[in-house]
Amino acid sequence: MSQAHALSLVGLTKRYGSFTAVNDVSLDVAQGQFLTLLGPSGSGKTTILMAIAGFVAPSAGAILLDGREITPLPPEKRDFGMVFQGYALFPHMTVAENLAFPLRVRGMERAERDTKIRATLDLVQLSQFAERRPSQLSGGQQQRVALARALVFEPNLLLLDEPLSALDKKLRAELQDELKTLHRRIGRTFINVTHDQEEAMSLSDTVAILNHGKLIQIGAPDALYDRPRTRFVAGFLGKSNMISGRIAERIGATARVSVGATTLTQRLATGATGDTVLLSLRPERIALLGDGETAENMVEGHVSAWSYLGAGHSLTVETTDLGSLRLTLPTWRAPFAPAEGLTLRLGWPSDAAAPVEDDGDE
Amino acid sequence: MSSAVLTTRAAVPAPVPRHFANAGWYALILPAFLLMTAIYVAPILQVLAISVTEPTTGLDNYERLLTNAGVQRAIVTTLRIGLITTAIALLLGYVLAYVVALASPAAQRWWLLAVLVPLWISVLVRAFAWVTLLRRQGLVNQGLMNAGIIDAPLALVWNELGIVIGMVHYMVPYAVLPMLASMREIDPRLLAAARGLGASRFTVFRRVFFPLSAPGLAASGVLVFIFSLGFYITPAILGGGRTLMAAEWIKMQILDIVRWGMGAMLATVLVIAILTTLAVFSRVVNLKRLFGAGA
Known part of the structure; x- marks a missing residue:
């Protein structure tokens, strides 16, 4: 598997008319780190993730991957895996075809493709479901397929948009552990978005707390919990x-x-x-x-x-x-x-x- | 599956009174049902029956399907024009539906209005409007000649081309609506996800958007094709009597040369062709369910 990558945001700003969704956010994600963007709804966390993924063009600021600017690149040129809210699995394809999609668009040979798909499905323990369609899977299984599809092409970064929000509490705890184990095993850089503070603290090495489009505080979960900088973070x-x-x-x-x-x-x-x-x-x-x-x-x-x-x-x-x-x-x-x-x-x-x-x- | 469960549950608690209630509801639709059968279905069956009773009882009229060049030509012409019309209407309609589906909600409302307005104008008016546009001294030929693009007027009307132009114009809204409905059901996140996975815009369309909109395309195709099999006014006016499609051929048999049996025979063939198409199509719809596209 390829090297983990580092990402930096420099003065990232996104305005929609007079509304500023993201206001001058700068942060660094080190190689192999698990960063969570945490904030209430409307805090700009999803907009930041979409800007990193390339779906939202920033009004100002830059996004750097290993020090190289990627701000103008379209999403398909960034090589980032992404797990969408609601998973966004292709309903007309089987699990294996869903995983094959990113490999096919990269022109990978069939034999190599099959090997990769099998290995990735093993990683998320879904090998026996390769020929099912997403609609025949449970929510937790769909979530794992989405994760597998985002990882199968060995992306530079893995982006997760509220990956666990649609699951019930017990399943969520289970998948939290799986996600953490997976991160440790493959050693890739993960960037996660959530509004759930428990999820953020249990998963991440680093948590960035956002409110009203601004970065309020960033640090290790225990540092944030023990030494909150503002009343908002404490609450x-x-x-x-x-x-x-x-x-x-x-x-x-x-x-x-x-x-x-x-x-x-x-x-x-x-x-x-x-x-x-x-x-x-x-x-x-x-x-x-x-x-x-x-x-x-x-x-x-x-x-x-x-x-x-x-x-x-x-x-x-x-x-x-x-x-x-x-x-x-x-x-x-x-x-x-x-x-x-x-x-x-x-x-x-x-x-x-x-x-x-x-x-x-x- | 869930609907079956719901029905069972709803049916269990009070079976007896529900029967009476249902009988009451059925009584309400009885007048409409009788009206339909007495005034619509019965006469149609009667007319269709003529195909095996006139001039003599038997399948003589149907035998003509194999021997009579006139009826064969009408059928081939109808199928050909129907297929060409369907193909062009689907192509234009797909592009239009695609643009509408991806437009902003406000723009969508204007687009829909623009698609629907032609439906409210009489087909007769539209056919004559096309005649004035397409005839030798019409706007199109005059314009092209004034611009120096052509020397002599093109034969745009009173032939198959004219019929196809008029029919496509009529059919495009019918092609757009089912396709638009199925395109609107496509989760935009799927398209974003596909791009995030490395697909270009074109690949996203080819591998994700198009397959997911295919059920709508099939529905539109069947709808437009069935419609075009029975077209009468547009081919009659824009074909100028030279190109006979099934409906006009039937009218000619019955009203002009008073061969009721032959007319009724082709009418029966048309009805059977349409019912068969629908039967085949309903299989396709079930296939779509099996595919899990609805989930």
Whole structure:
């Protein structure tokens, strides 16, 4: 199999009349990486993918493959495999003919074609379905055929447009694992688009978060989750408690942040006394304090809502100064049966919350 | 399959009252049914029966199919003109349907209007309009002569060419509509996918778009061909009585030389030919289902 390739977007912009779908997006995808473009609908993620594939001509900016500009190339000259939303399998061809299509248009001999098709169908475990038509396959099988068709001609890049969105939850988890294994096995560069943050985090090496056509943050999934740059990222990647306060005093790398009458101790690299700060505190970082236990930050509140999730409890605790805080506790660690109105003491260390920029987006 | 399941389910809960309800509904269509059988189907069968009763009982009239040069010529002419018309109408109609199918929704509405307007104009008016355009002193010949392209007027009308021009003009909308319907069902993502897989625009058309639009092409072909077998007014006016197609030949047998048996015989042959074409075509439609193009 050929080498994996690197892709760069430089100032990519796409305008439709006065509407800017993609606004000055620059990013690099290294060889063999699995990048996911993640964002809500209308964030421009699909437009970026279509521009990479060559179906959308950018209004400005450039697309580079291994440093070579490919912006003006038509889609058929780019040699990118693509899995479309809804799969776009040719209904008048069998599975094998669908896979043969990209090989035939490249003028490959029949014998070589058959070998490739068999090998690729083996890769996605569909060898026994070669002579079926797409309409005779289940959704998960169709998805795998689409994947096989996109990989059979050993493309420079594999582009995936919401590849799992049409499947039910269980099948989706299964195919997520398959996709990940496949990526590791063939070592090719994958670019995926999704609005599902769990899918993005579990599949990718790198996640690019987009909103309103702009690239908000790019990085490894855990880096994005633990250190979101803005309120939007914190809210879009999982759940978060937002705490807005004012720096009362700075002591080295930490600061005393006052929120109403409560003062928090928070690790903070920037910001001067008097500045307002917005903190994102993940629900699982809040601990329940037993009698006599202490933490760097402590607040008291009463349970206003709770739900049992099997693996854990999700609690909403009303506090005087911090408003309602959401926290999750593993079931095995909950020392009580939660009940509404119960008074609890909560605590978290100074490095649990991350300071975020307020971009006005939840 | 799913529809069969649904029907069974719907039929199970209340079988008895449903029968009464159905009887009531059937009673409502009874007048229309009686009207059709009494005033339309029965007389037609009667006329068709004449083919084996006049002038004598038996298959004498049908034997003429093998011996009479006149009826053979009419049949061959009808088939030839029908096939030529169908071929040209399909070609023009396919291009038109392709353009309409790929146009923006707003443009599609105007295109459709333009395709449908000719259907609302009387076939008689259109035939005479073609005569004025195509005759020796008509607009086309005059224009070509004034432009110095030809010296003498071309024989554009009162021959097969004139008939074909008039019939194609009539048939194009009928060719466009079924093809357009099947083209509109083609998922545009398939075309994008094909290009993404490395196919040029032409290959995408040849390997993806055309095969997927083929059922519509077949439907249009059958529709246009069946229509052209029974054409009367257009060939009568644009053929100038020199080229006889089946319908005009039947009219001549019955009204001019009063040989009812012969006229009715060819009419019967036409009806059987059309029913056979439809029967064969319904197989083709089933084939399409088997292909899984609908899924």
